[in-house]
Amino acid sequence: MCGAASHAALRTAGTSGPGPAGEPGRQSVRDVVARLRPPQAAARRYRAQGWWREETFADDLRTVAAEEPDRTALVSRRHLDGSVVTLTFRELGRAARRVSRGLRTLGVRPGQVVAYQLPDRWETVAFVLGCIEAGAVTVPVLDGESPAELERVLEATGASVCAVGDAGAARALARCGGRLPSLAHRIVLGARDGDGRTDGPAAGGDGGALDFHHALLSATPGDREDPPTPLPPDAPALIAFTSGTTGRAKGVLHSGNTLYAAVTGARDCASREPAGGVVATTAPLSNLVGVRHAVLEPLVHRSTTVFLDSWDPAALVELAAQHRVDCLLTRPADLRRLLHHSPGRPAASLETVVCTGSPLPADLVEAVERGWGVRVRNAWGMTETGGALSTAPDDPDGWAARSVGRPWPSVEVRLREVGEAEPGTSQLAVRGPGVCLAVLDPARGQVTWCPDDTDGWFDTGDLVRDDGRGGLRLVGRRSERVLSAAGFMVPVVDVENVLREHPDIDDAVLVGCPDAAHGEVPRAVVVAQGRAPSLENVRDFLSGRQVPDWHQPLCLGTVPRLPRNGMGKVARNRLREALSCPAGAHGTAH
Template sequence: MRTAWESIVAPTGLARRYREQGWWRDATFSEDLRESAAEAPDETAFLTWRQREKRLIALSFREFDVRADAVAGALQRLGVGRGDVVAYQLPAWWETAVLMIACQRVGAIVAPLHTLSGSFETERVLAATGAVACVVADEYDGVGQARQLLEQAPRLPSLRHRIVIGDAAATNAVSLDDVFYGRHSTVERPSDLVPFGSDEVCALLMTSGTTGESQLVAHSLNTLYAVPRQAPAPGQLRALTSGMSFVSAFRMTLHATWRGVPTLFSDSRSPETWLDLIEEAKVTELRTSPRMLRTLVEEQRRRARDVSSLESVCSFGGVIPPVTLSDVRERLCPVVRNVWGMTECGNVLTTAAEDPPEQASRSLGRMGQDGGEVRLEPAGRAHHRGDVFRLHVRGPAVCLATVGRDSGQVRWSPDTDDGWLDTGDLVTPDGTGGLRFVGRVAERIGDAWQVPVTDVENALLTHSGVEDAVLLPWPHTDGRETPCAAVISATPLELRDLRDHLDRLGFRELCLPTRIEHVTEFPRTELGKVRRKILLDRLRERAAVTAG
C-alpha cells in the first residue's frame, strides 16, 4: 500500500523550534521568485549550457517568474492540483527549474528522476509515487524517453498525462512547449491556486541505491530551505556539474529564486565542455564529484584551459583520493574543500578553506553552519584507525521521512529516535575535530575487525597499473568475510601485485584482498558513485558460472 504523502508533516514541536531558531519560515521559494522579479527583473537568476545548441542561456528573474506562471496555468488546466505528484526526467535545463516552481504554485509534489535511470527504475518510481503526470524530453543522450514513457503508461494506472518537451506529437503526448517558450502573446497569472505550506511534502527525491534498494526521500520547502544563504557578490559565479535531480543541485535550483550568487548548470557531463565553460564564463566556485574531478584533471592535462578564475573547488558525493586531490590542486585550483551530505539531510560536514591542503582527502570535515547535530555510536574497530562509529544526524535540513520505493512504507521519520537519522555511514575521528570516512555499513567488510574500505581503495589507486578499484566483501573458504578487489586496468594484474603493494604501504594482513576481479567498467550513478550491490551481484554471478 502506497504512503499518503499528505500524511507526512513535520512534528509541531520541531517546526516551532526551527522557526524560533530562524532555520524555518512561512514564506516559500515561489514567493522569493516573485520578490526577486519585482526588485531586479533583468538580473540573471541562473545559466544553463545547452550542448545540442552549443549555447549558454541566461534566464532572468522576470523570465523565470513569468514562465513559471505560464506552466502553472497549463498544469492547472490539465487538472493537476494540490497533493498530486508530478514526476520528471529532465536534464539540467532551465525548463526543469521553471517546472519545479510551477508545481509549487499549483501545490503539486515533484518527483525528479535521475537522467541515467533506466526504464526499470523509472517505472518503479512512477508507480511508487502515484505520479499523475510525468515530464520528459522527446530524446536525451541517445535515449528515446518519450517512447519509453509511452510503453510504460499502460502499467501505470495513476499516470494521466505524458508531457513531452520537444516532439510530443510522435507519441501522442501533451506538449507544453508554447508556455515554456513564451509563444503566447500574453500570460495571465493563474488564479485559484492552492499551494502547499512550507512544512508539507513538496518533493520526493531518490536515493542513489548504491548499496541496496532505493528509497524515496520526502522533503518540505523548509527542509530544503534550511541552509545558510550567500549574499550577492558581484563577479561571482558558481558551477555545479551534477544534474538537477540530486539534492545539492535541487536545493541550489530552488535557491536560484533568491538574489544570491548565480549558478551555472550544463546538460553535458563532458569534461571538455565543463573546462571550456569554466574558462569562458569565468566560474569562481566549482562544485562537483571526485569522479568528475579525475576526468577534469585528465582533460586539463591533455589540453590546458585558463581556469585562473576558480577561487575554490568543492567536492561532494564521496571522499577525494589523495592522488586526485594533489592533481586538482596543481591543475585546477589550490583551494579544495570536501563536503559530506546525503539526499536525506543535505550537507552536514565540510572541510574549510583554511584547513591544511591535504585535509580534503583525509576528512569529511566538521559540522557546518546549518544548525545540524551529529551523534556517534560505537560500531567496532578498524585496522590502524582505532574506534569506528556509526554516524547519526539531525537538524533543520533533515527530511520529513524516508519511504521504501518498492514497499511504499515509511522507514524513518523525525518521530523516530527523537529526530536522529542513522546515515548508515561509518566514521572515525580525524584528530582535528572532524570526522574521517571509513565506509558504509552496507559495505562493511570483516567481522570483529572492520576493513577501512575507503583507505584500501585509495591505496590501490596509487598502484601504477590500477586505473580504478572497488573493495567488496567476499566469502572466504574458511567462512570469514574477506576483501575482494574489483579493478579496472589496462593489463591484467595478479592478486599478489595488489597484496604486495598494500603490504608495503603498511596495511595489515586482514586488509589485503584475497581475490581479484577484473572488469572493464563499474556501474555508476549520475554522480559517479559505484553501484556496489549491482557490481557485487554481477561478480557473484560470473563466479558461479565459472565454478559451474
C-alpha cells in the same frame, strides 16, 4: 505524533488510492503526503533558530525577480547544437509562471504528484519552479534510470503528470497502459531548435504525449499574473529517491523548509559560494543535489548557475572562463575527467572546487590543488539529511581527501561505537532542520522512518573516525562493510585510496568475497592502467604503504570500468553480481 498523523497510523493504515495502494497493508503516497507534517516541537525550535520560515521558494523567486530582474539566474548549454541559453531572474520567473499555469490547465492541484525525468536544461529549472508555484509535490527521476525504474517510481507515487526528455521515453510510458492509472499526462521536452522545431510529438513522435513548450511555456494574451499556490512550507513538497547503490531505492520526503535549511545551513562555515557568485555544476538537475544547487540556491543567494546537458569538458572550460565561474560543484569522477582535459586552472576566476557524492582520492585532490591553484572542499550529505558536514577554507592543503569536515552550524552529530570495527570507529547519526520528514518504502507503500521514531536522529549508516581537527573522516558505509578473515571491519575508503596510488591501477573498490572458512574476505576490484597487476603485486604495494595485512585483499578482480549510477557512485550491488567469487577461491579473477 509525526505531524498530523501518528507514525503508527502512517505505517499500517491501508487506504484506497491509485494503483496498488489499496492493497492490504499499503497506502497511497498521496495519503502520506496529505497527512505527514514535522513534529510540532521541532518545527517551533527550527523557526526560532531561523532555519525554518513561513515563506516559500515561490516567494523567493518573486522577490529576486522584482528586486534584481536583470541579474543572470542561469546559463544552460545544449550539446546537440552547442547553443547557450542565458536567463535573467525576470525571465526565469516568467517561465516558471507559465509552467505553473500549464500544469493547472492540465488539472494539477496543490498536493498532487508531478514527476520528471529531464536532461540538464534551462527548461528543467523552469519546470521545477513551476511545480513549486503550482503546489505540486515534485518527484525527480535521474535522466538515465531505466524505463522499468521510472515506472516503479510513477506507480509508487501515483504521479498524475510526468515530463520526459524524448518521445522514446514517452512511448515507453504509454506501453505501461493500465499499470499507471493515475498518470493522466505525458509531456515531452524533445530537442527543440532555434526555429521552434522539436523531435517531440509535434514532429512525429508519440502522438499521445504533449509537447513541453506548447503545453507549458507558450505565452498567452496578456500573460496574466496568476497568484502562486505553493504548498505550506512544512508540507511534503519533494520526493527524492535514493541512489540505491546497495539495494532498491527508497523514497525520501522533504518539505520546503527542510530544503531551505539545506540551502542556508552552511552559511556560517562558508561551505558554499558567496552570495552573488557564479557556480558551475555537474550535478544532475534530476537529483536532489542538482535541485538544491542549480534551482533553489540561486533564489536565496542570488547566484548564477552554469550547467550543460551532456558531459563536455571543453565546453565547460569555455563557459567557466566566459561567465567567470568562481565555484565548481562536482563529483570526483567528473573532476578527474575535467583535470585530464585541463591540467591547468580552467578559469582564472575559479577559486573553489566543492566535491560531493563519493570519497575523494588523495591523488585527485593533490593534482587539482597543485595544478589549478585552488582549494578543494569536501562536502558530505545524504538524500535523507541534505548537506551536513564540510571541510573549511582554512584547512591544510589536501585536507579534503582526509576528512569530510565539521558539522554545519545547524547540524548535530552523534557517534556510536561499532563493535566489529577498529577502536575509534563510530557510526554516524545526524539531527537538524535539513533532515527529511520521512523515508518511504515504495515497494510496500509504508513509511519506514520519521523523526518521532528516534527523537529526530537519523542513522546515516556511515562509519567515521575523528580527523584530528574537530571534524570527521569517512571510513565507509556499514551496508558496504567488508570483513577481514579475522572478522573485523576493514576501513574500505582508506584501502581504496591507497589502491588508487598503485601505478597499474586507474580506479579501485573493495568488496566482500565469500569464503568457506571465514564467511567473507576482502576483494579488490580494479580498473587496470595498462598492465593488470597480480594479487601478490597489489599486496606487496599495500604493505609498502603500511597497510596492515588484515586490511589487504585476498581476492583480486579486474574490470574494464566500474559500474556507476547517475550520481557517479559505484553501484556495488551490480559489481558483486557481475563478479561472483567462489567460496574459498582466493586469487585473481577477471
